């Protein structure tokens with residue numbers, strides 16, 4: 686958002702200091718940038734896991750999907766926030782990538798073999814609530 690405000694400020698400065706043609710070019714470049722940002726979809730969904738190591742594995746799996754721009758898993762809430770380019774990928778691809786790394790999501794069951802290969806501390810409870818409020822601290826192991 687700051688970048689957009691900055692661009693507007695730049696355009697304002699340009700129109701004061703330069704000829705009309707240059708100012709017009711700058712406006713077109715800004716329009717392209719805004720439409721790129723609009724293609725980004727923000728999504729949150731539940732993912733089971735225990736600890737900081739789980740966080741690394743889950744986020745790495747999500748980020749491995751082409752088109753994912755950011756992934757942040759919350760250990761207390763058992764929930765991930767992802768930002769992705771919806772012209773390159775979709776929600777289900779991200780669910781599946783996380784499940785392949787051994788973790789359950791709301792829509793995909795974690796791969797059992799990958800789960801078995803997780804460190805012991807990461808072998809989360811398959812009955813664990815997802816999408817928690819985060820008010821109750823998760824058990825420290």
Ligand SMILES: [Cu+2]
Nearest residue numbers: 736738739807
């Ligand atoms: Cu863990």
